[in-house]
Amino acid sequence: MTDENVLNEFQYTMRHIAAAVHAITTRHEGQRYAIVATAFSSVSFDPPSVLICVNSDTSIHAPLMAAEHFAVNVLSLANRDVADACAMKKGEERFSCGEWQDEMGVPVLASAQSSLICRIADRHRFGTHTIFIGELVGAHHREDAKPLIYYDRRYIDISDAPDQGAS
Numbered sequence: 001m002t003d004e005n006v007l008n009e010f011q012y013t014m015r016h017i018a019a020a021v022h023a024i025t026t027r028h029e030g031q032r033y034a035i036v037a038t039a040f041s042s043v044s045f046d047p048p049s050v051l052i053c054v055n056s057d058t059s060i061h062a063p064l065m066a067a068e069h070f071a072v073n074v075l076s077l078a079n080r081d082v083a084d085a086c087a088m089k090k091g092e093e094r095f096s097c098g099e100w101q102d103e104m105g106v107p108v109l110a111s112a113q114s115s116l117i118c119r120i121a122d123r124h125r126f127g128t129h130t131i132f133i134g135e136l137v138g139a140h141h142r143e144d145a146k147p148l149i150y151y152d153r154r155y156i157d158i159s160d161a162p163d164q165g166a167s
């Protein structure tokens with residue numbers, strides 16, 4: 001396989017892995033930052049920790065390199081407007097919809113399915129991205145939220161998905 005084929009197959013594969021959508025936020029020198037991201041994973045329960053992968057070209061990257069905390073706001077279907085604001089607007093305008101509160105100095109979306117507030121414990125640069133590892137310092141969860149899922153370059157409602165295992 002050529003390098004180009006490997007990349008094409010990788011992109012195709014990633015496009016067809018359904019992924020939860022998050023608004024990653026931080027604050028640096030008084031300014032709030034947000035991006036939409038799917039590259040999130042839990043790392044361990046001991047200590048409770050997560051990771052996010054952020055492209056070094058994004059506006060939130062330099063603030064995350066300097067900040068002490070970030071929040072992972074797991075978006076619900078009802079937060080589609082927040083995902084769109086992060087994709088289409090810049091800077092502070094990304095916070096123009098949704099109710100944002102401050103926790104440990106970072107923006108937390110009150111209506112998110114879940115919010116994980118993390119202290120940045122480690123940073124690891126690889127290729128175009130930096131992996132930020134965060135230790136949990138706070139968490140919120142709403143029982144009544146349906147997840148916002150990204151699949152094949154669009155947002156989908158998985159509650160409409162057929163149950164393939166049902167007989």
Ligand SMILES: Cc1cc2nc3c(=O)[nH]c(=O)nc-3n(C[C@H](O)[C@H](O)[C@H](O)COP(=O)(O)O)c2cc1C
Binds near residue numbers: 055060086
């Ligand atoms: C559904 C979706 C998922 C994304 N996931 C990531 C991600 O995990 N990491 C990342 O660095 N950028 C991700 N992006 C791209 C950033 O959201 C986008 O590049 C960023 O908002 C633009 O950067 P700016 O803040 O410099 O304008 C994603 C975009 C979309 C629409």
